[in-house]
Amino acid sequence: MTSPVIEIEHLVKTYHVPEREPGLRAALVSLIKRKTREVKAVHDISFQVQPGEIVGFLGPNGAGKTTTLKTLSGLLYPTSGKVEVLNYQPSKRERAFLRQITLVMGQRNQLVWDIPAADSFELNRAIYGIPETEFRQTLQELVELLDLGPLITKPVRNLSLGERMKCEIAGALLHRPKVLFLDEPTIGLDVTAQRRIREFIREYNARYGASVLLTSHYMADVEALCKRVIVIHHGRIIFDGQLSALVDRFNVNKTIIVRPGDEPIETARIAQYGEVISEENGQITLKVPRDQATRVTTRLLTELPITDVSIADPPIEDAIEQIFATPDEAVPAN
Amino acid sequence: MIQKWAFLRPIYWMNFQVNVMTAAQYRVSTAFWILSLVAEPIVYMSVWAAVTREQGGSLDGLTVGQFSAYFITWMLVRHFSVAPVAEMEWRIRDGLMSGLLVRPVNPIHADIAENIASKLTALPFVILVMIGLAFAYPPTFNLQVWTVLAFIPALLMGASIRFLFQYTLGLAAFWVTRTNAIFGVYTVSEIFLSGRFVPLALLPAQVVLIASILPFRWTLSFPVEVVLGQLSMEQVVIGLGIQALWLLAMSQIFRLIWAFGVRQYTAVAG
Secondary structure, three states: OOOHHHHHEEEEEEEEOOOOOOOHHHHHHHHHHOOOOEEEEEEEEEEEOOOEEEEEEOOOOOHHHHHHHHHHOOOOOEEEEEEEEEEEEEHOHHHHHHHEEEEOOOOOOOOOOOHHHHHHHHHHHHHHOOOOHHHHHHHHHHHHHHHOOOOOOOOOOHHHHHHHHHHHHHHHHHEEEEEEEEOOOOOOOHHHHHHHHHHHHHHEEEEEOOOOEEEEOOOOHHHHHOOEEEEEEEEEEEEEEEEHHHHHOOOOOOOOEEOOOOOOOOHHHHOOEEEEEEEOOEEEEEEHHHHHHHHHHHHHHHHOOOOEEEOOOHHHHHHHHHHHHHOOHOOOOO | OOOHHHHHHHHHHHHHHHHHHHHHHHHHHHHHHHHHHHHHHHHHHHHHHHHHHHHEEEEEEHHHHHHHHHHHHHHHHHHHOOOOOHHHHHHHOOOOHHHHHOOOOOOHHHHHHHHHHHHHHHHHHHHHHHHHHHOOOOOOOOHHHHHHHHHHHHHHHHHHHHHHHHHHHHHHHOOOOOOOOHHHHHHHHHHHOOOOOOOHOOOOOHHHHHHHHHHHHOOOOHHHHHHHHOOOHHHHHHHHHHHHHHHHHHHHHHHHHHHHHHHOOOOOOO
């Protein structure tokens, strides 16, 4: 069995955050006596990522996702616990380690604002010591995959958000990293740009066998790319497994899609069977408790004049929302 | 060492090119920056010229021509030693440092390259202004070959000490959110102790002693003193040695504080 590319054991990361009461008096008191509060951003988490895996790292804002990614990329020093990436200890920030990873976080890391992206790429070639031939080949591939052709010769400040993000990603991958930490790579982008970046990540993973740890608030990203997801909430991992299992575990509801026959059915009548979520294109979508789905479906077929009925899992967002709405102690441990 | 330079050379060269390109994008900004650099010595020069004439043409043995030679050389030294390190606080506070820290090279190298690029790009303009100042206040230079030769290492080491000094102070942003006050104390000390406002020759001996113990004299005043022939060969050699020691000390202090600072880094906004 191959060794994991990412290995975290009992990672804890604590911040000391200054805090004070509102008001002038408290501000003056804080000049003399400063209070700080300990915040455990990440609390005893453990997981592994295997070579070539794309793992979705999910959680609401402040859950500890970015802290974990920063710790893995050597930006943050862990408070305690073991962290290894490609058999390196990230916090030592060894050059050989940094050459094999990339962190895409926001849109202002790789590119120099005032010059065309092509010049920033040349700078990255020097920084990562990429041989000329390999650089040209990778750049050509990236230009092709991300459709960057006309963009890389324009000054970065003249690019749109989506164009900049695509160039940012290309800059982050010129050195062909083995491990990609992607923090919200599609945030703020339109649907087309999101899809393009998603396809690109999948293609890069397939072509180079790179491992990817991805955070995103867009479930479409996660569904398209990740078989496995890790869910973090209040600094603790509450789920680590297949995406399909996540839905099974946390979705307490099912949706039933009903297509009435020629005779229309009143909404109030069908609402007796479950919560009506939508009514469009001649079909009605109901939400019912998961354990009652079969019984409700049978009743619908026998009691109402309908032509077709189908049962489905609700969108994954619902499962995630369900998890994050659940108080800590009530979340089942994985 | 050679291996390290082989790794760093292309990085410096590319950073240099990128920064020349960037400077070319901002011609107006560069022009105003040079103007600000020029205004300061012209103000000082005018003040000291007026005071000297008031005193009958000589102030503590310095004539207007010698003041002019001082501030013309001052311009060149100061041009090389102005370090654009105000960005450090912004980088750390806004989390921009994260992008720099995941690269396999210390960001100081890019900053040094940027500094060199901006110096060389603006140098022709600075020389033009030096010539202009020479026309306004004809200088009295007493140049000798050995002082001019000694001036080159003195200038480069002075600029390097000041760059590292400011850069290291900028790293305070790893611990405190605002570094303006720290730079405020630094600037006031520098104005009086480096020969920036007044040649050290005019200051009391105790002040000169403090300026010589601290790094300030060695950043600006010493290179000027060398080229103006105010020091004996022995004093110049000792001075160059002290500069070398400060340079070594500053680079070690930088390394140490950098290592602690990076551990402290929390990238709050990034």
